[in-house]
Amino acid sequence: MAAPLTWHDLLGPIKEEPFFKNALAFYDAEVAAGVQCFPPRHEIFNAFRFTPFAKLKVVILGQDPYHKPGQAMGLSFAVRPSVTIPPSLVNIYQELSNDISGFVPPPHGCLLPWATQGVLLLNAVLTVRCGAPASHANHGWEQFTDAVIAQINEHAEHVVYILWGRKAKDKCAHVDSSRNLLLSCAHPSPLSVYRGFFGQHQFSRANEYLVAHGKEPIDWRLPEQVNLEDYGMA
Numbered sequence: 720m721a722a723p724l725t726w727h728d729l730l731g732p733i734k735e736e737p738f739f740k741n742a743l744a745f746y747d748a749e750v751a752a753g754v755q756c757f758p759p760r761h762e763i764f765n766a767f768r769f770t771p772f773a774k775l776k777v778v779i780l781g782q783d784p785y786h787k788p789g790q791a792m793g794l795s796f797a798v799r800p801s802v803t804i805p806p807s808l809v810n811i812y813q814e815l816s817n818d819i820s821g822f823v824p825p826p827h828g829c830l831l832p833w834a835t836q837g838v839l840l841l842n843a844v845l846t847v848r849c850g851a852p853a854s855h856a857n858h859g860w861e862q863f864t865d866a867v868i869a870q871i872n873e874h875a876e877h878v879v880y881i882l883w884g885r886k887a888k889d890k891c892a893h894v895d896s897s898r899n900l901l902l903s904c905a906h907p908s909p910l911s912v913y914r915g916f917f918g919q920h921q922f923s924r925a926n927e928y929l930v931a932h933g934k935e936p937i938d939w940r941l942p943e944q945v946n947l948e949d950y951g952m953a
Contacts, residue, residue, distance in 0.1 A: 723773040729870040730767070733863060742859030746846045755849035757784050757791035762952075765793025766841045769834035769950065776837035776934055777879045777925055778871065780887040783844035786852050792952075794840035797830035800945050804828040810907040810916065818920045819939045829945040836937050841867065843890055868894065877932040879925040883907055883916065900928045 733739060746763075749756050758765070781795030785805060790798045796808050804812070805828065812824035834840055843864050848854035868891060871878060876898040882888045884906035894901060902924060905915040926936035947953065 724874055726767045726772050729772060729874060730867065733866045733870075736862070736866070738859035738862035740859075742845070742855075742863060745855065745858040749848060749855075755788070756855070757786065757788075757847055757849065758793045762791075762793040763845050766795070766834070766839055769794070769831060770837060770839045772875070774835075774837040775839055775871065775875055775878060776929055777881060777937060778839045778841060778868075778891075779881045780883075780890060781840070781842040782884075782886060783842055783853055783856065784847045786847045786850055786854075788849060791847065792829075793845075794830055794834055795842045796828075797834075797840055798828040800827040800829045800947065802828065806909045807907045807912075810909070810912045814907070814917055814919070815922055815939055817918070818922050822940050825941045825943050825945075827941075827945060829947075830941070831945055831947075831950050832941055833937065833939070835950075838937060839871075843886070865890065872899070877929070877934065879928055881921055881925065884911065900925070 746756055746760070750760070779795055784791035784793075785798060789802050790805070792799050796805075796811065798805060798808070808828045812822075815822045816824060830838075830840060841864060844853070844856050844860040845864070846855045846860070872894045877900075879900045879902065880891050880894060882891055882901060882903040887906075888903040891901060902919070902921045904919040904921065905911045905913075907916050922937075922939050926939075929936050
C-alpha cells in the first residue's frame with residue numbers, strides 16, 4: 720500500500736516555481752533592508768506544519784496576515800495567546816457561541832487546537848509588512864496558494880471550504896463542489912459582518928458534512944489557555 724500523501728509530496732514541485740521563489744525573495748529583501756515583516760520567517764508555513772495533509776478536513780481561507788507586531792503566527796485569523804483578539808475573530812467567536820453547543824469564547828485568539836485537528840488556516844498571501852495591509856500582495860504568494868488549493872482539490876475529497884468574503888469565494892471557484900462542501904458568506908470583519916455572517920451556522924454545517932462522510936467532526940471549542948510550548952513554538 721502506498722504511503723499517504725504529504726505536503727512535501729504535493730508542494731515540493733510548486734516550491735521550485737518562480738512565483739514561490741519570488742515571494743520568499745521579496746520577503747527576505749524587505750527584512751534585509753530593515754523592514755519589519757510578519758510572521759517571522761520560520762512561522763510563514765505554520766498552516767502546513769500544524770495541519771498534515773493526511774488529516775485535512777476543513778480549509779478556512781483568509782487574505783493576508785495581521786500586520787501589527789506580535790499578531791501573525793502563520794495561521795489565518797489566529798493570533799498569539801498574549802495578543803488582543805482582533806475584531807474579526809471576536810465576531811467569529813460570537814457566531815461560534817450561537818452555533819456550537821458548549822462553545823465559550825476564550826480570552827485568547829490562538830487557534831492551534833483547530834489546526835491540529837485538520838483545519839487548514841490558510842491565508843491567500845502568507846506575509847505582510849508591519850502596519851501595511853496587503854503590502855506583500857502581487858509578489859507570488861497568490862499563485863502559490865492557488866496551487867495549494869488546486870492540489871487539495873485534486874488529491875483530497877469531502878473537504879469543507881469555509882470562505883468568508885468575495886475574494887475567498889472567488890479563489891476557490893474551481894474547487895469541485897460535487898466532492899467537497901463549499902460554504903461562503905460575508906466576511907467577519909466589522910465592515911461586513913452584518914451583511915450576512917452571523918446566523919450562517921457554518922461550523923455546525925461543516926461538522927454535519929464531515930460526519931455524513933465518515934469523518935470525525937471538529938471540536939470547535941477552545942481551551943481557556945493555550946501554551947505555545949506545547950506545540951513546539953516559543
